Amino acid sequence: MALALAATLMCLPGASLAENAAATDAPAAIEETTTTVAEDPNEVLATVNGVEITRARFNTFYQSMLSYYGQYYDTTNESLQAAIRQSALEVAVQYELMNQKLVELGLSLTDEEIAAVEAEAQTNWDAAVQNGMEYMGITDDSTDEERASAMVEVLSSLEAEGFTEESYKASCVEEAGYNKLMDDIVKDVTVSDEDVQAEFDSLVEADKEKYEGHVDQYENDQYMNRMYAAYGYTDYITPQYYVPSGYRGVSHILLDVDDTLMETYTNLLATYEEQQDQIEAGEEVTEELVTLEQVEAAKQAIIDSVQPTIDEINQKLADGVSFDELIQEYGTDPGMQDAATRAEGYSVHMDSTNWDAAFTAGAFTMEKIGDISEPVVGSYGVHILQYVRDVPSGAVELDTDLKESLRAELLSSKQQETFNAAITKWMDEANIVYTDAGLDIMPTTVDNAE
Structure with missing residues (x-):
């Protein structure tokens, strides 16, 4: 006490x-x-x-x-x-x-x-x-x-x-x-705009060295900042001043699926991958082999279970309904309820560790901004994704709020x-x-x- x-x-x-x-x-x-x-x-x-x-x-x-x-x-x-x-x-x-x-x-x-x-x-x-x-x-x-x-x-x-x-x-x-x-x-101590710019440039260069080519570190720091914010430890949040290249914004419609179908698929997939690793390592597989055909069949069963909904979505897209409207009508991901998040999409990189592997892979099946993916089965359900934008890489914007925050830190x-x-x-x-x-x-x- x-x-x-x-x-x-x-x-x-x-x-x-x-x-x-x-x-x-x-x-x-x-x-x-x-x-x-x-x-x-x-x-x-x-x-x-x-x-x-x-x-x-x-x-x-x-x-x-x-x-x-x-x-x-x-x-x-x-x-x-x-x-x-x-x-x-x-x-x-x-x-x-x-x-x-x-x-x-x-x-x-x-x-x-x-x-x-x-x-x-x-x-x-x-x-x-x-x-x-x-x-x-x-x-x-x-x-x-x-x-x-x-x-x-x-x-x-x-x-x-x-x-x-x-x-x-x-x-x-x-x-x-x-x-x-x-x-x-200290009454005469001041910080000029040039001081702020120099500090910002220094922070950007440090983060560029830290993050470019190290997406795992960039996303881990992002994750920790979110956790600190969620639990009120705002003093521990570390601003990020540089965005690595290769990110794209992806929005999606998440369709929930039957739990039994999902469990069957994920168990088969996990067993198949484990057995393939054993085979590549020259180890003996003692259990009955799971084939890729079995895995694909389980995946197709999941897609078939929501095919009527997928068909409705495709028809509405053909009729000119926006993807944003369809997210709101059909999507079950709480993160997509925010209009700004839907507009910018989730930031996804080929090497991302923040997302389900199937979601990340699906995010890079689309070639052009505006493209919509085929249905993707992930661990949370079926995703229909849209390539929303390319996330600008390099220094973050030195806006007024950031400038004044840096000025206050420098002055102190x-x-x-x-x-x-x-x-x-x-x-x-x-x-x-x-x-x-x-x-x-x-x-x-x-x-x-x-």
Whole structure:
């Protein structure tokens, strides 16, 4: 429950800077450690331009970062803990520098700004506590004793993750100052149309190398994007900027068939293909051989079962009824209910792995756009297909939405680079001194320690 509660609290001290720190690349897991060391919260680990960084201050960042990385890694791992400790002390130093810069640049938060941040933090804290209470099964019907017991457990769980109500509000105020300082430092950073075009061209070239001649990879990425979208994991969707050559748009009328006929056909086909593989490998086939004639007869039985419907469709086509209208009248594929999908068709390649093999093969029996196939028996029924279009290969269209999306990504990246450079410059200019206790946390390469 602790991590679930902590995840609802957005002001994780040091989490923003932690993403750029060494702990991002987590070390491989090694033996767990249960060693505990008595620590003096007032022990000084470093000074920044004469201002002390105490162990208590360091622990604020360390506990928060343990919570953050605990969502992704095993934080009982000793070497990972060491990496997080180092990052936490680095971040503590950076935050002190930023606090000093806020004062130096006249950017300290006003009383009104602090009040607004604390009010929002209080709302988030109350929501986290309420979520915890609900997780513990507390309802309107719960007794005062049950509520009190659950409250103790919820607050203890949050405290174990490094959060108290006051420390959380304080961290949110500090994070707001960090954001205000960053906004000032990056206020002149811009992204030009030329920057966007260059980024787009680079992404297109990368996807061309990745996908051209590798249809399986292209379609696998498409599939994963659909799954991420379906389950709400939109942050994991990877845009595709290049379409491999050789795709055509194919719409179809899917006719349902009798389950018994389909099962007979698919079983015969599977057995026939398995036996042919055995024969080609020089292996003995112990079961009665299934012949191609048997397979074709089973396939023909399926077509015969829907022949009256096929004849109706052919007659209506001859009478000038559009294929689109006939899909809506006879088709049973839910994917073809959408007008845009019917107009563009499914994108099919000779090497496609997304589609039933019979459907893919049937899609390439037609020579010209507008051609209609003979009935094709697949694993879902009988298909009558139409060759709708050639899918343009190459770069996708750089439309307004994509352009602005790339601009936002580039701007965020350039702003972060600019701010990181400013922090590095401040670090180089500052008088940062690590004590022996601080050196136990930091690498021995630090050269400005006491």
